[in-house]
Amino acid sequence: MRAVRLSVVTAAATVAALTAVTGCAEKSDGKGEGALSVVAKDDSCTVSKKKLPAGHVELAVENKGSKVTEVYLLFPDARIAAERENIGPGTRATITAEVKAGSYDIVCKPGMKGAGYRQKIEITGGTTAKRSPEMDKAVSEYRTYVQAQADETLPKAKVFTDAVAAGDIEAAKKAYAESRIGWERTEPVAESFGDIDPKVDLREDGLEAGQKWTGWHRLEKALWHDKKLGAEEKALAPVLYKDLLDWQKRVGTAEITPTSMANGAKELLDEVATGKVTGEEERYSHTDLIDFKGNVEGAQKSYELLKPIASKNDPALTASLDKQFASLNTLLDKYRADKTSYEFTSYDKVGKADRKELSDAVNALAEPLSRLAAAVTK
Known part of the structure; x- marks a missing residue:
């Protein structure tokens, strides 16, 4: 949920509550077979290995910094293979992913902002972990589900964006929440592309330097806080629809x-x-x-x-x-x-x-x- 950025104080308190109940993550010592230890600090990101075999990869993350951090395993084209957000200072988390051979980046983002710190790793071997027919069936059915959610979202989003573009505040308010349900059901898949989520679901306090604020929450603020739709907001409506159309077209290519x-x-x-x-x-x-x-x-x-x-x-x-x-x-x-x-x-x-x-x-x-x-x- 890169769309929502908690303050460091709020995030630290929330993470403390979460880590109290995520036992398996906090008990990991990062020394299991095939595990890669990742140490995140305020000014660095270090890894214990630079090469791992293809298949199931485990990242045992420890945040030794003073800020809440997030850690990503990125495909060569910058898509997200796996991630974990809201890793509080002094806490650990375990990230498991299934990956093919190739070059990948491990990225730590202290404060959950900026470009972060990177380490390149190599995944060797030509295949991923073996899958049973049951696994293939689960993946196939989930892919169908994700595509259906995107397909069903577009007409609902069109109702919302058309109302915004027409300056009809009450109609836009009525359509707003329903236009987001399919996205919320499948958000991790949308986030895996890296560039779509910041365009459509970013909160104002999640903006990076120089980034223009677009998407649902920009219009949410105009509707409920500002209580007006000016020329800028009306112009952003078709931009949101276009970005969601991009999501709908690309979701079928997601690595699942x-x-x-x-x-x-x-x-x-x-x-x-x-x-x-x-x-x-x-x-x-x-x-x-x-x-x-x-x-x-x-x-x-x-x-x-x-x-x-x-x-x-x-x-x-x-x-x-x-x-x-x-x-x-x-x-x-x-x-x-x-x-x-x-x-x-x-x-x-x-x-x-x-x-x-x-x-x-x-x-x-x-x-x-x-x-x-x-x-x-x-």
Whole structure:
């Protein structure tokens, strides 16, 4: 969720809560077979190895700096093979990816901004990890799901952008949240391209130096905070639609693996914890619970497709995930008109105690979900 940038203080507090429940990540010592240790500091990013065999690669990350950081494994064309955001000072995280032979970059971004610090690594050998027919089926069905979400988003986005371009504030407000649901369900795939997410889903406090602010949240601010649509905002509407059309056309080329599906599910829960529960994501429209539901639905879809594999390797884990997904969905149902509606309570009307209850339910799900990638690759 590079669209939402927490302040260092807020992020550190949020990360502390997350790391308390992501046990498998924090217990990793980075010394497992094939593991690559990554040490992130405020002014450097070092790796323990420069060559690894193709297949399942594990990055054991330790943040020894004073800032919240994020770490990426990038393909040669700058697409994201794997990532982990919001790694707090003094904490560890484990990133698992399935990669082919080639040159890759490990990137650490202290403060979660700027170009960061890079290390090149080589992945040797010609093949990735072996996949079972069940794995191939899960990947194929997830690819179909992601494409369907993009295809269904475009007409909804057109309703929104046409309303903005026409200067119809009320129609644009009505169409805004629904136009984002498909994106929220599949956001890790969209983020993997690197250049699309900053154009369409960036928050104002996530802007890099010299970067123009475009996308949904630029228009959200105009609609709810500024309460007006000037010439600049109207001109940005077709730009958003064009960028989403680019996403729709490119999503079929995304690199999707069983581990990226599992990691993506966990990323979606992290986004809920660091952006939706805090009210940071939709700070003007307060439609956070709609995004929240979309993130949970996307995470659950990945899990359900991987469940036949994970249940054989770790039945206790899938039993826990079934329970925690059901619990979180039941809790979310309290905030909408009916179970088929996306009319959720405005998040500014959700009190502190209720937000805490939502946060606790997310954390209870995040812990077992953080172990899904390992269960799939056993």
